Structures are given as structure tokens and as C-alpha cells.
Amino acid sequence: EAQVTQNPRYLITVTGKKLTVTCSQNMNHEYMSWYRQDPGLGLRQIYYSMNVEVTDKGDVPEGYKVSRKEKRNFPLILESPSPNQTSLYFCATGQGPAEAFFGQGTRLTVV
Amino acid sequence: GQNIDQPTEMTATEGAIVQINCTYQTSGFNGLFWYQQHAGEAPTFLSYNVLDGLEEKGRFSSFLSRSKGYSYLLLKELQMKDSASYLCAVRKTDSWGKLQFGAGTQVVVTP
Numbered sequence: 001e002a003q004v005t006q007n008p009r010y011l012i013t014v015t016g017k018k019l020t021v022t023c024s025q026n027m028n029h030e031y032m033s034w035y036r037q038d039p040g041l042g043l044r045q046i047y048y049s050m051n052v053e054v055t056d057k058g059d060v061p062e063g064y065k066v067s068r069k070e071k072r073n074f075p076l077i078l079e080s081p082s083p084n085q086t087s088l089y090f091c092a093t094g095q096g097p098a099e100a101f102f103g104q105g106t107r108l109t110v111v
Numbered sequence: 112g113q114n115i116d117q118p119t120e121m122t123a124t125e126g127a128i129v130q131i132n133c134t135y136q137t138s139g140f141n142g143l144f145w146y147q148q149h150a151g152e153a154p155t156f157l158s159y160n161v162l163d164g165l166e167e168k169g170r171f172s173s174f175l176s177r178s179k180g181y182s183y184l185l186l187k188e189l190q191m192k193d194s195a196s197y198l199c200a201v202r203k204t205d206s207w208g209k210l211q212f213g214a215g216t217q218v219v220v221t222p
Binding site: 059 | 214
């Protein structure tokens with residue numbers, strides 16, 4: 001079964017405590033991407049990766065890091081989370097022109 | 112910059128037709144996408160247009176006019192389960208991996 005798996009699904013953390021949200025896919029897709037979704041703002045792209053070891057900034061990369069050491073995984077790292085990073089995060093993958101698969105989402109609260 | 116505009120909310124009756132418009136401004140265009148997102152869930156891919164014209168998939172159709180920076184998603188024979196947010200997204204030519212979303216249109220289907 002084609003899957004994009006994000007972990008954790010829910011996370012409450014404190015300001016400044018480093019965290020990682022993992023994203024794993026089993027479809028051998030080259031393209032992976034991270035988004036955050038906030039009310040009234042829609043989905044905004046944080047980072048994307050065209051292939052292993054190739055990453056690039058989206059529209060809102062500040063405060064985030066990513067890595068793509070292997071094709072299946074694309075973790076999102078918040079080195080020093082702040083309350084304005086409280087959001088719903090989605091990982092997405094694709095092989096063709098469209099991003100066909102989104103993960104289930106990670107709801108992050110930073111207090 | 113790139114503005115993607117779509118109405119905030121639309122209401123329609125079960126069995127009816129609803130047309131969701133999306134206008135965009137972009138210095139480079141490489142495809143327009145429509146996604147459906149039910150509350151609390153991940154977006155799911157509906158359609159992709161890169162050339163002018165109409166693409167039909169069952170009850171859903173999507174239209175694109177590149178010269179006008181305009182697209183619409185047509186939902187026919189509305190069902191209650193079609194109540195969801197519909198997201199318009201545009202990909203740019205100068206950066207294949209970047210995808211920008213509109214804020215979404217909430218469609219409410221009433222009995």
C-alpha cells in the first residue's frame with residue numbers, strides 16, 4: 001500500500017527545545033516537500049527536495065532545516081522552536097508533475 | 112511574487128453544480144493543481160492542468176486559461192461528502208519544485 005507516514009501526529013513542546021518531525025514514503029518518489037497550514041493562509045511550502053542530497057527553500061524556510069540522506073526519508077528539523085511555529089505540518093511526495101500523496105499531518109504546538 | 116485568489120466559501124445544494132474559480136498572477140507558470148481537503152485530513156489530489164482547456168474526471172472537471180491566469184474546478188451532481196475545502200495551487204517554471212497554494216475555498220453542501 002502506497003504510504004506517506006509522518007511522526008509524531010501530535011506534539012506539544014516548549015520554546016527552544018529542538019525537535020524533529022519525520023516523513024517516510026514507500027513509493028520510491030524522488031520529490032518530497034514540507035508545508036505548514038495555518039487558518040486563512042492555506043498551505044505554505046517550507047522546503048522541498050528534488051532528489052537525495054538536493055534540497056531547496058520554499059516560501060517560509062526560516063526557523064526550519066531539512067535533510068535528504070536517503071530517498072525514502074525527509075525529516076523536518078526545528079532547532080529552536082518558537083510559538084509562531086505552532087501549526088499543522090504536512091509532508092508530500094510525488095514522482096510526476098503533481099504532488100500526489102500527502103502524509104496525515106503533524107499538529108505541533110509550541111508553548 | 113505570486114497571488115492566488117479563490118473565494119473563501121461557497122454553498123450549494125445536494126445534486127447541484129458548483130464552480131470554484133481560481134485566479135493567479137505569476138511570472139512563470141508550469142501547471143495548476145486542485146486538491147480536496149476534508150476537515151482534519153490531508154489534502155488529496157484532484158486534477159492537474161498545464162495546457163489550456165478542460166480536463167474531466169467523473170463528476171469533477173478542471174479548466175485552465177493561461178492567458179487569463181484563470182482556472183476553475185467544476186463539481187457536478189454534488190453529494191454531501193463533497194463538503195470540503197478545495198485548494199488551488201500553482202507551480203512555477205523557474206523552480207520546478209516550488210508549489211504555491213491559494214487559501215482554499217470551503218464548499219458547504221446542504222440537503
